[in-house]
Amino acid sequence: EDQVTQSPEALRLQEGESSSLNCSYTVSGLRGLFWYRQDPGKGPEFLFTLYSAGEEKEKERLKATLTKKESFLHITAPKPEDSATYLCAVPRGGSNYKLTFGKGTLLTVNP
Amino acid sequence: NAGVTQTPKFQVLKTGQSMTLQCAQDMNHEYMSWYRQDPGMGLRLIHYSVGAGITDQGEVPNGYNVSRSTTEDFPLRLLSAAPSQTSVYFCASSTTQGTNQPQHFGDGTRLSIL
Numbered sequence: 001e002d003q004v005t006q007s008p009e010a011l012r013l014q015e016g017e018s019s020s021l022n023c024s025y026t027v028s029g030l031r032g033l034f035w036y037r038q039d040p041g042k043g044p045e046f047l048f049t050l051y052s053a054g055e056e057k058e059k060e061r062l063k064a065t066l067t068k069k070e071s072f073l074h075i076t077a078p079k080p081e082d083s084a085t086y087l088c089a090v091p092r093g094g095s096n097y098k099l100t101f102g103k104g105t106l107l108t109v110n111p
Numbered sequence: 112n113a114g115v116t117q118t119p120k121f122q123v124l125k126t127g128q129s130m131t132l133q134c135a136q137d138m139n140h141e142y143m144s145w146y147r148q149d150p151g152m153g154l155r156l157i158h159y160s161v162g163a164g165i166t167d168q169g170e171v172p173n174g175y176n177v178s179r180s181t182t183e184d185f186p187l188r189l190l191s192a193a194p195s196q197t198s199v200y201f202c203a204s205s206t207t208q209g210t211n212q213p214q215h216f217g218d219g220t221r222l223s224i225l
Contacts, residue, residue, distance in 0.1 A: 004153070032211035043115075043201050043216030044154070051211055087153070096205050096212055097142035097161065098169065101153035 002027045002092055006102035013109050016077045021105045023088035024070040031094035033071050035064050036087040038104070044087055078109045113137050115217035117202050123223045124192045132187040132220045134202030142205045143185040144169070144214065145177065147198040154201065160185055192224045 003026040036044035048057040050066035057064045063074045085104045092098040118133045144159040156169030160179040176188040203214035
């Protein structure tokens with residue numbers, strides 16, 4: 001059974017203090033990993049797709065990386081507007097309409 | 112640029128009542144899915160559809176029905192609401208075009224069952 005575990009559950013940073021979020025997964029034959037951002041009262045918003053080990057994707061202050069067992073979301077010099085819950089998910093059986101999600105990391109960036 | 116639209120945004124029901132959560136997408140996506148999100152748990156798949164007329168069960172389907180008569184719409188029905196169905200429900204859609212295309216989510220329906 002596919003499993004996705006995110007850590008930490010919550011992370012509090014000062015503005016400008018860089019850090020990383022972790023997503024470890026157990027799947028039979030990874031066919032992609034997705035990162036989403038979720039703001040309070042909103043649906044998940046797509047950030048990145050990673051497909052193969054060694055792949056990296058960047059968007060503003062965020063960089064996502066992928067190994068054979070886990071993915072990291074690196075946040076460089078975060079700002080308060082980066083505060084959100086970050087979710088990672090893997091497609092069950094390789095089907096992008098059947099995602100298995102982690103429980104998320106609640107990131108708070110204080111000014 | 113509506114994307115995925117869910118209605119209503121909020122709903123309070125009494126135990127035993129029925130209701131339909133609406134989901135519509137304007138991106139001509141073939142795939143659509145319903146998830147529920149509960150505190151301390153990740154999003155869990157309820158039902159999904161790979162095209163009009165085709166639906167299947169996800170991880171937590173009990174107590175819910177779906178149908179897909181058009182590409183655009185994918186309603187979720189609660190036949191007899193139970194307090195355990197208090198949750199936030201999200202609808203998502205994705206295309207078949209390309210590899211590993213992400214799902215796009217609506218903003219959810221917050222449902223309370225008393």
